[in-house]
Amino acid sequence: MELLTLSLENFQGLKHEEIQLDGHSASIYGRNASGKTTIFNAITWLLFGKPSTWAKNWDPKTKGPNGDLHNLEHSATGTFRLDDGQTVILKKTFHEVWKRKRGSAAEEYSGNTIDYQINGVPCKEKEYTAAVQEYCGGEETMKLLTMPDYFPSVMDWQKRREILLDICGDVSDADVIDSTPELKELPEFLKMPGSATKLYKVDEYRKIAAAKKTDLNKKIEAIPNRIDEATRAIDKDLPAAEDLADKLAAAEAEEAKIAEEKRAILAGDTSELRSSLANAKADYAAAKAAYIEEGSEARAEYRKAQEKAENELLEAKTEAANATADARRKKADLEHMKARRAEILDEYKEAAAETWDEHREICPTCGQALPEEKVEELRADFLQRRSAKLEAINAKGKKEASKEAVAQLEQDIAVLEEKAAAAEARADEIYSARKEAIRAEPPRPDFSETERGQAIAKTIQTISGQIEAAEQKQSAALREVNERQQAAMNNCRQIRYMQSQTAAAERQRQRIAELEAEEKSLAAEYEKTEQGVYLCEVFVKTKVALLTERINSKFKSVSFQLFREQTNGGLADCCEVLVPGEGDAMVPYSTANKAAVVNAGLEIIATLSHHYGVRLPIVVDNAESVTKLLPVDSQVIRLVVSAEDEGLRVEVDK
Numbered sequence: 001m002e003l004l005t006l007s008l009e010n011f012q013g014l015k016h017e018e019i020q021l022d023g024h025s026a027s028i029y030g031r032n033a034s035g036k037t038t039i040f041n042a043i044t045w046l047l048f049g050k051p052s053t054w055a056k057n058w059d060p061k062t063k064g065p066n067g068d069l070h071n072l073e074h075s076a077t078g079t080f081r082l083d084d085g086q087t088v089i090l091k092k093t094f095h096e097v098w099k100r101k102r103g104s105a106a107e108e109y110s111g112n113t114i115d116y117q118i119n120g121v122p123c124k125e126k127e128y129t130a131a132v133q134e135y136c137g138g139e140e141t142m143k144l145l146t147m148p149d150y151f152p153s154v155m156d157w158q159k160r161r162e163i164l165l166d167i168c169g170d171v172s173d174a175d176v177i178d179s180t181p182e183l184k185e186l187p188e189f190l191k192m193p194g195s196a197t198k199l200y201k202v203d204e205y206r207k208i209a210a211a212k213k214t215d216l217n218k219k220i221e222a223i224p225n226r227i228d229e230a231t232r233a234i235d236k237d238l239p240a241a242e243d244l245a246d247k248l249a250a251a252e253a254e255e256a257k258i259a260e261e262k263r264a265i266l267a268g269d270t271s272e273l274r275s276s277l278a279n280a281k282a283d284y285a286a287a288k289a290a291y292i293e294e295g296s297e298a299r300a301e302y303r304k305a306q307e308k309a310e311n312e313l314l315e316a317k318t319e320a321a322n323a324t325a326d327a328r329r330k331k332a333d334l335e336h337m338k339a340r341r342a343e344i345l346d347e348y349k350e351a352a353a354e355t356w357d358e359h360r361e362i363c364p365t366c367g368q369a370l371p372e373e374k375v376e377e378l379r380a381d382f383l384q385r386r387s388a389k390l391e392a393i394n395a396k397g398k399k400e401a402s403k404e405a406v407a408q409l410e411q412d413i414a415v416l417e418e419k420a421a422a423a424e425a426r427a428d429e430i431y432s433a434r435k436e437a438i439r440a441e442p443p444r445p446d447f448s449e450t451e452r453g454q455a456i457a458k459t460i461q462t463i464s465g466q467i468e469a470a471e472q473k474q475s476a477a478l479r480e481v482n483e484r485q486q487a488a489m490n491n492c493r494q495i496r497y498m499q500s501q502t503a504a505a506e507r508q509r510q511r512i513a514e515l516e517a518e519e520k521s522l523a524a525e526y527e528k529t530e531q532g533v534y535l536c537e538v539f540v541k542t543k544v545a546l547l548t549e550r551i552n553s554k555f556k557s558v559s560f561q562l563f564r565e566q567t568n569g570g571l572a573d574c575c576e577v578l579v580p581g582e583g584d585a586m587v588p589y590s591t592a593n594k595a596a597v598v599n600a601g602l603e604i605i606a607t608l609s610h611h612y613g614v615r616l617p618i619v620v621d622n623a624e625s626v627t628k629l630l631p632v633d634s635q636v637i638r639l640v641v642s643a644e645d646e647g648l649r650v651e652v653d654k
Helices: 036-048 125-136 139-146 150-154 157-168 173-179 186-190 202-232 241-266 271-352 372-401 403-439 451-552 594-612
Strands: 002-011 014-020 026-030 073-081 087-100 107-118 121-123 559-565 571-580 586-588 618-620 636-641 649-652
Touching: 002 036, 014 036, 014 649, 026 036, 036 073, 036 087, 036 125, 036 139, 036 618, 036 636, 087 125, 107 125, 121 125, 125 139, 139 150, 139 594, 139 618, 150 157, 150 594, 157 451, 157 559, 157 571, 157 594, 173 451, 186 202, 186 451, 202 451, 241 451, 271 372, 271 403, 271 451, 451 559, 451 571, 571 594, 594 618
Parallel strands: 026 636, 618 636
Antiparallel strands: 002 014, 002 073, 026 649, 073 087, 087 107, 107 121, 559 571, 571 586
16 A cells, blocks of 8 residues: 555644645655654544544544644544555544534534544444455554554554564474484473373473473472471370270279269259249249239320320311411402502503604604594504503403402401411311320329239249259269269279370381382373473574574674573563664664664564555654665655654655
8 A cells, every 4th residue: 555645634733734645655845844754643643543642432433722722623534545556545534523512502512423434435333444444454464554653663562572473473393303413302391181092282391391390390399298297296105005905994993983874863853943934933923914904004094095085186287277278368469459550550651641743643754743533543553552452451460450359358368367377276276175085094003013913923922932942962072073073984984095005006007108109100100291391492592583584684784582591591472573783783672773673663664564565655753763664576765854844844764
């Protein structure tokens, strides 16, 4: 793809600009802030909808001293020649949306929108994007092929590495192993457990082996401490297992004898006394419930009478409040009607006072007196209209504020006020009656203060004392036998503990022998794993050399560092661009001078264009610092700072 023409309207400060390139490379000169970067932004905006800086929330609006200039259309139109020779015209127009809200006379700014055209035909954003991607590839491809610094500087190194491997092809594990005799044993280490043919990838095995080495080392380092711990756990002064068995049998017999004595003491029964106590408590609860029910019935009758009085009181107060409110509303209506009646009377008087104006007998055009018949006609019309107006005012007065209506309202107000006073008086009478009902409620003592309640409570107290005396006697006997039982149980527990210690000592001796054998096995396994790790490191270094050589062969001056040696001797993946420095030295892209950086970007784009089969216009910003650009097959547009050029000046390479 080559840019033929570029036309801008109100685009980022450029009111109107026409760039004619005809598909050739060119240099665009201008002072700082003259619009060179705007040209760059217009090209990237047309192709992938973003400015050259990849800034978010960017738009092509022209700014004034006080911010955005409104009600302008901002457009960019680019004519491109595709690689197959066809010509396509791409246009995007950015404009504001103004809407008038309901009830408002003025329009308000509500956002922005973009219109799209291909060869003059309007289309939707999706159609436009799909067409551009068909011409140029995806957004990522367009950035790669138009911006020299995108691949080496902006793109993530993982993505750069992925693209390089896609271009040059990766080196297979089998090729690496076959290239070095030292690696012939590596496949044995890579075999998956339980399979004779399936192999781990080298990176997978390295991770597995590294984790295994760490785990083995931890286990080996822990074994001496575990052996020492097991040795210290062996008690040298423990009696023989046979002696402990005889002592335990005698102690268990003594414990069984004491347990039988305890069962005989617990056989003493207080169930009859407890049954009597339960019956007495049940009698108390039943008598109390009956007493409470009697009181509840009396209180229910009182509450019923009180509730009736309260309902009557509420009804009377509600009636009084409603009558008062109605009277208040009627009074407001009366005041309004009186005021309206006065207005209508004033209107009637004003209309009745209207008289014939003799000036109406003079022609307003020529100033001469009108004919007598015309004057009579006009006077008759005046009198008719005055009469009709008076009749209308009189009808309006009868409808809206007649004397009868005023009198009726006054009568209604008097009735309502009388009704409210009567309801208030009835409410006072009901309230007095309710106070008397409250004072009439009879007092009632608690059940525990009654003769029946006190009698049952005394019976409960007597039975409880009998149970307490029996339990105290039993508790004394139990305390003595429990002490002897606890002593016998402690003796048995001590003997069993010594038996467990004897068994534990034997297990510790067996454990020491197992740990010593495990230590030897782990040491042998660690040594084998370490050998596998070493072979993996040889593999990686060999693959690094092969892969780096293959990738760098695709470039003349630019090279790539794909691996970085770590402090532990291992290699970490990377993808750093190296460009020629002073002499034969290669320096990182980030530290190189401007000329080396730009030419490196051009060389990379040339290789990528060949790989993707797509050529796009390349824009080189700040090109004044580069005296000689690397020749490439793509169209190159140089943006050059030139102090003597106030506006934009285009020089096309022929």
